[in-house]
Amino acid sequence: MRALAWHGKHDVRVDTVDDPEIVNPRDAIIKVTSTAICGSDLHLYDGYIPSMKAGDVLGHEFMGEVVDVGPGSNLQKGQRVVVPFTISCGSCFHCGKKQYSACDNGNPADNQDIAEKAYGHPMAGLFGYSHMTGGYSGGQAEYVRVPFSDVGPLVIPDGIDDDKVLFLSDILPTGWMAAENCDIEPGDTVAIWGCGPVGLFAIQSAFLLGAERVIAIDHFPKRLELAAKFGAEIVNFEESKTYEALMEMTGGIGPDAVIDAVGLEAHGFFADNVIDQIKVSTFMGTDRTHAIRQAIIACRKGGRVSMPAVYGGFVDKFPLGALMEKGLTLKTGQTHVQRYLKPLLAAIMEDKIDTTFLISHRMPLEKAPEGYKMFHDEQDQATKIVLKPEMFEARAG
Amino acid sequence: MTWEDDVQSDDAPSTTAKHGNDGDLKRFSRAVTINRDHGELYRFWRDFSNLPAVMDNIISITVLDDNISEWVAKGPGGSAVKWRSIVTEDIEDALIAWRSDDDADVFNEGRITFVPAQGDRGTVVTVVMAYDPPAGFVGRVIAKILQREPEVQLRRDMRRFKQLMETGEIATNVRNPAQLAEEGK
Ligand SMILES: NC(=O)c1ccc[n+]([C@@H]2O[C@H](COP(=O)([O-])OP(=O)(O)OC[C@H]3O[C@@H](n4cnc5c(N)ncnc54)[C@H](O)[C@@H]3O)[C@@H](O)[C@H]2O)c1
Ligand SMILES: [Zn+2]
Ligand SMILES: [Zn+2]
Numbered sequence: 001m002r003a004l005a006w007h008g009k010h011d012v013r014v015d016t017v018d019d020p021e022i023v024n025p026r027d028a029i030i031k032v033t034s035t036a037i038c039g040s041d042l043h044l045y046d047g048y049i050p051s052m053k054a055g056d057v058l059g060h061e062f063m064g065e066v067v068d069v070g071p072g073s074n075l076q077k078g079q080r081v082v083v084p085f086t087i088s089c090g091s092c093f094h095c096g097k098k099q100y101s102a103c104d105n106g107n108p109a110d111n112q113d114i115a116e117k118a119y120g121h122p123m124a125g126l127f128g129y130s131h132m133t134g135g136y137s138g139g140q141a142e143y144v145r146v147p148f149s150d151v152g153p154l155v156i157p158d159g160i161d162d163d164k165v166l167f168l169s170d171i172l173p174t175g176w177m178a179a180e181n182c183d184i185e186p187g188d189t190v191a192i193w194g195c196g197p198v199g200l201f202a203i204q205s206a207f208l209l210g211a212e213r214v215i216a217i218d219h220f221p222k223r224l225e226l227a228a229k230f231g232a233e234i235v236n237f238e239e240s241k242t243y244e245a246l247m248e249m250t251g252g253i254g255p256d257a258v259i260d261a262v263g264l265e266a267h268g269f270f271a272d273n274v275i276d277q278i279k280v281s282t283f284m285g286t287d288r289t290h291a292i293r294q295a296i297i298a299c300r301k302g303g304r305v306s307m308p309a310v311y312g313g314f315v316d317k318f319p320l321g322a323l324m325e326k327g328l329t330l331k332t333g334q335t336h337v338q339r340y341l342k343p344l345l346a347a348i349m350e351d352k353i354d355t356t357f358l359i360s361h362r363m364p365l366e367k368a369p370e371g372y373k374m375f376h377d378e379q380d381q382a383t384k385i386v387l388k389p390e391m392f393e394a395r396a397g
Numbered sequence: 398m399t400w401e402d403d404v405q406s407d408d409a410p411s412t413t414a415k416h417g418n419d420g421d422l423k424r425f426s427r428a429v430t431i432n433r434d435h436g437e438l439y440r441f442w443r444d445f446s447n448l449p450a451v452m453d454n455i456i457s458i459t460v461l462d463d464n465i466s467e468w469v470a471k472g473p474g475g476s477a478v479k480w481r482s483i484v485t486e487d488i489e490d491a492l493i494a495w496r497s498d499d500d501a502d503v504f505n506e507g508r509i510t511f512v513p514a515q516g517d518r519g520t521v522v523t524v525v526m527a528y529d530p531p532a533g534f535v536g537r538v539i540a541k542i543l544q545r546e547p548e549v550q551l552r553r554d555m556r557r558f559k560q561l562m563e564t565g566e567i568a569t570n571v572r573n574p575a576q577l578a579e580e581g582k
Contacts, residue, residue, distance in 0.1 A: 017572075018572050018573055018575070018576065019572070019573065020572040020573055021572070021573035021574060023569060023571060023572075023573060023574055023577055024566040024567070024568075024569065025565065025566055026564070026565070026566060072565065072566070087568075089560075089563060089564040089568075090564075091432065091563045091564055092432055092559075092563050092564075093430065093432055093518055093519075096432070104559065104563070105559065105560045105563055105564050105568055106568060107568065108568045108569055108570050109453075109553040109554075109556035109557045109560065109567070109568070110553055111570065112553075112556055113549070113552075113553070125568065125570070134568075134570050135570040136570045137570070137572050145572055145573075147568065148564070
């Protein structure tokens with residue numbers, strides 16, 4: 001089959017690789033009809049995530065048709081399914097608590113060593129996201145082997161377009177969980193750093209969960225425009241001073257809850273960011289963390305900090321004092337996707353959440369390397385890129 | 398070997414002591430909580446012929462009688478390490494202890510306990526093992542390079558045991574059965 005493989009920093013290629021087949025009883029094979037490029041993929045593209053190997057097939061946001069099932073799967077050939085990016089067994093202690101991204105069993109035994117060493121505990125397997133999270137072949141491919149297919153994939157009723165439900169695989173639940181982690185109370189203002197796909201879904205989710213106001217921060221006009229369309233007040237950090245603006249806009253209180261939807265590649269010419277960048281390039285540190293620092297400093301006393309953004313390693317100058325002295329609560333984690341699939345599908349069907357607005361580009365799988373470059377270099381225009389393995393080159397665009 | 402903690406002033410298992418684990422025998426342990434009944438886990442383990450499914454470096458286990466079995470493991474450089482294992486203690490649903498017989502290439506002994514976990518968490522399974530490192534230090538270095546260092550092996554085997562008992566299968570990232578065969582599994 002054809003699949004998008006990682007070969008190094010800023011080097012991804014569409015290769016011909018072995019087809020997947022059923023290996024374990026609970027497996028299913030999915031023929032991919034739509035798959036998206038995620039902000040998390042950019043962290044791989046930029047070489048920030050350790051334990052990648054040349055040839056690894058990327059992609060963790062995908063859906064398609066069931067073409068083969070093992071004897072332990074409850075799916076049927078021909079069904080259309082959206083697949084969660086977290087590979088979770090459904091029967092361990094953590095799955096029982098619906099902490100799916102902490103599943104004990106989704107990650108192969110040998111791969112678990114890496115995270116046990118780095119983080120103290122291994123986490124769930126993830127599709128197409130380094131060997132630390134399992135080394136699984138991802139969804140930016142014609143076919144995918146999906147383990148634990150009896151508890152992960154969500155069957156999509158006929159007549160609903162791929163584009164409407166594809167983001168159930170990751171970024172919609174991620175935006176939702178980010179807002180849920182804000183423990184929103186009536187009258188609250190939520191400030192969100194980053195108006196990428198995750199930030200934009202967090203805006204919609206925060207309003208649905210009862211926020212009175214949402215303030216969104218970014219520097220790309222097109223993305224800020226989308227944020228405003230969903231009712232957020234916007235701050236362009238290149239034109240305004242973020243902390244000062246937030247204080248004035250909230251009458252000196254500060255936002256009741258803050259969300260970091262930026263992650264380890266924060267943009268901007270801020271002193272801390274520049275120092276972080278120098279350290280990264282000289283291997284003295286890993287993560288660029290301007291957004292989370294600023295969010296903690298701006299958050300009101302006794303407020304809540306929600307961090308869906310991905311970090312991999314260590315950070316410098318983390319404002320631990322502010323976190324402690326102001327009595328803040330910090331919640332984070334890879335999304336427990338399986339927990340949110342059914343309620344969010346219902347919200348989409350009832351038109352409570354808009355998903356298709358996000359897609360700026362659709363292209364064939366063969367054009368994936370161009371898609372990565374575009375999503376990386378032209379973030380203002382490219383809000384979300386969906387790859388369609390069955391689309392012909394001629395119809396691209 | 399004594400399993401009980403001898404001179405300790407705290408409640409930590411003796412295998413986690415900072416000092417005093419540097420005799421001839423290398424001792425180590427691993428505990429894992431498995432979301433299953435202790436009787437079920439005990440019965441799986443007590444039938445030693447089940448174990449190659451979760452033990453990556455074990456080629457075969459032949460059960461000779463209730464207490465004696467013959468084990469063949471992958472050794473350094475494609476060699477095979479063989480020994481007979483004798484059950485030295487057996488408490489139904491709770492404990493199995495074993496040791497290799499005197500002709501073993503690598504002397505080893507071990508004990509596994511199955512204790513109901515607190516709350517509704519299933520069973521705490523703890524393995525304590527001791528072995529005579531092959532050819533001393535150099536042997537261990539070779540074993541480490543081959544990733545067959547017994548401690549590494551134990552922690553991976555225990556994860557596979559948990560996976561099989563909790564999910565009915567052993568997680569793998571291969572794309573197809575041919576790749577699985579290539580990895581020798
Ligand atoms: N927790 C999870 O399970 C999960 C799932 C998906 C994505 N993520 C993570 O969420 C983050 C966002 O994902 P995305 O797909 O929306 O990414 P994205 O790269 O499309 O969006 C990030 C946005 O942040 C903006 N930004 C950069 N620096 C900023 C700053 N200093 N202040 C304010 N805004 C700034 C960028 O302009 C961009 O619009 C990433 O770190 C991604 O890895 C986490
Ligand atoms: Zn994603
Ligand atoms: Zn699980």
